[in-house]
Amino acid sequence: MQFDLFSSSKTADSALTDLSQMQALLQRWADRRWLRALDVQLPHTLHQLAAEPKPLVWLLTALLCHQYGRGHSCILLQDLLSDPDALLSLPPQNQFLQRFSDRPSNLLQGLTLQDYQQALAQSRWLQGEAGAPLVLADNRLYLHRLYQAEQQVKQQLAQRLNAVLPLSAELATGLERLFPPGGPGQPDWQRLACAMALQRRFAIITGGPGTGKTTTVVKLLALLQQGAELNHTELTIKLAAPTGKAAVRLTESISGARAKLSQQLSPQQLQRLPTEVTTLHRLLGAVPNRRSFRHHPDNPLQLDVLVVDEASMVDLEMMAALLAALPAQAQLVLLGDKDQLSSVEAGSVLGDLCRGAELGGYNSSSLALLSPYSDLPLTSWQGDGSALNQATVMLRHSHRFDAKSGIGMLAAAVNLGDTTAQALFDQFADIRLLAGNTPEAVKATALAGYREYLQLMQQSADNTQSGREQWARTVLGGYSRFQLLCALRSGDWGVEGFNLLIAQWLTAAGLIDARAQWYAGRPVMMQRNNYSLGLMNGDIGITLPDPDTNQLRVVFQLSDGTLKWVLPSRLTEVETAFAITVHKSQGSEFNHCCLVLPPDNSPLLSRELLYTGITRAKQQFSLLCANPALLHQAIARRVARSSGL
């Protein structure tokens, strides 16, 4: 091993051989905000429990914690050998051009896989006793909690994937009736998704916006109830989504899908369909300020079928908790768009589970289950895909965006990594590239977008309870028609900068008065779950004046559609939401979305981020790309999260 790699930094030079130098180096990275205080603290805490003399183990532990904070479930040791700067994003986005002699790549250069393995193999932080805080498995280094979660997900899924359920002749007929033969071309993937989910205890239905995931699942649930009815029973079906906002949206789309199917389903079938959507936290019975849930293997959920929408937002630990609480006989259907950004917390569960879904990869057993329900041969999708591929169907045709839709074409081009996608802005009216390279370039768009709900707010409500509710719903509806999205959180080009700017612009336009912290019209987003208020991380409320007293209250729409009025003083963990990150916009849709990309390159600017931002727009998409060259780079860059799933 060579340690004479640093010409200008004595400390870094000896950090791999001298523990105090390593501690100083980690602290220096924290002082530069490369690492969080927590990342540096973890090895110190573990050292107090079991002394660890090896600086390399300290370094790997701090880096593992850092990666966990960035959404990775583990570190694959081989990845540290190739391009550690990119893997770790150290130096971070805004400093990557500066020359630091003590950057991790310089420190790790020259180390081999065997060096890592040997150091970790001898460490007391990984060895022997149950409850060791770190785990090394298949050259992947994990925090024990994450390893356990990943193992649980693997085991639970393996058990569920084994089961094949018989499909009765009555249900096969019902399937043909609900999905009548389509035109030539592609197989009817909606019908196939339904056929597959009817025959499995675990199924994934993935597809882009408007590909019919909700429509398909409503038909699936009607058929499952029909099957139960033949056995003189009724199924307990639950619908859930990861956030309150996503739950509200699923409630709306389920009710829309039910209405559209009223001709195809009998009144009794319609009545047996669930209407209520809950959040996963509520479903599992989250215990405030604890990691545990009221439902677990010893107190399983009371249900026969569970549908989870927006599954791309479900993180690894939540998925493990969900699977653990699910009764063995229950059916689980995950819906989501595998190409969207992954969960905010660690893991990229849906993306990992759907790997290879485009190709189908169906083996002969799966083809035997699916082929009877396909008008077209499925040979093009035959293959030797994973066990998960056998339980996954990808819907491929958008019923919302046709070939005339710029939003649909742009989303598809970005998803395919087409770096010429920018040319589409000249060809379609519903997508717009804003001119300019300063934040001011979005001023007119943001003012026009937010003017509507603020003017609706000015129209005073009548003094009755129902008049007030109606007014609040109108304002909330107006707000949800436009949203400014940012790639970044901090800085002038992030959510923080734009929230200040937009508040100033709206104040100058006489639409709000943002001189105080709380003011009429301030939209706020919850930054954490607040169980006593029944509000979840990501829920957005609008501050409204009471028509009688002028006292301010913040109104939220809950997942069951009801309104919740809260005094601002009770909302301590909220942020203004004129601008929100693309990550936080997942699970929401807006008539018009305006996405802002910063002028400096950043690993956060990725294909998944662009795709997620574009697909939040239903009718109009605007993009401000302060540095046009970055658009190509963002389309070319894929997010890869380390995981063992």
Ligand SMILES: Nc1ncnc2c1ncn2[C@@H]1O[C@H](COP(=O)(O)OP(=O)(O)OP(=O)(O)O)[C@@H](O)[C@H]1O
């Ligand atoms: N097979 C079909 N034929 C015609 N229209 C359809 C079909 N499937 C779905 N649609 C329509 O397309 C629209 C989108 O369908 P749906 O809401 O089920 O898609 P989704 O994938 O759940 O969308 P989202 O991305 O919003 O979650 C709805 O208006 C629905 O009625």
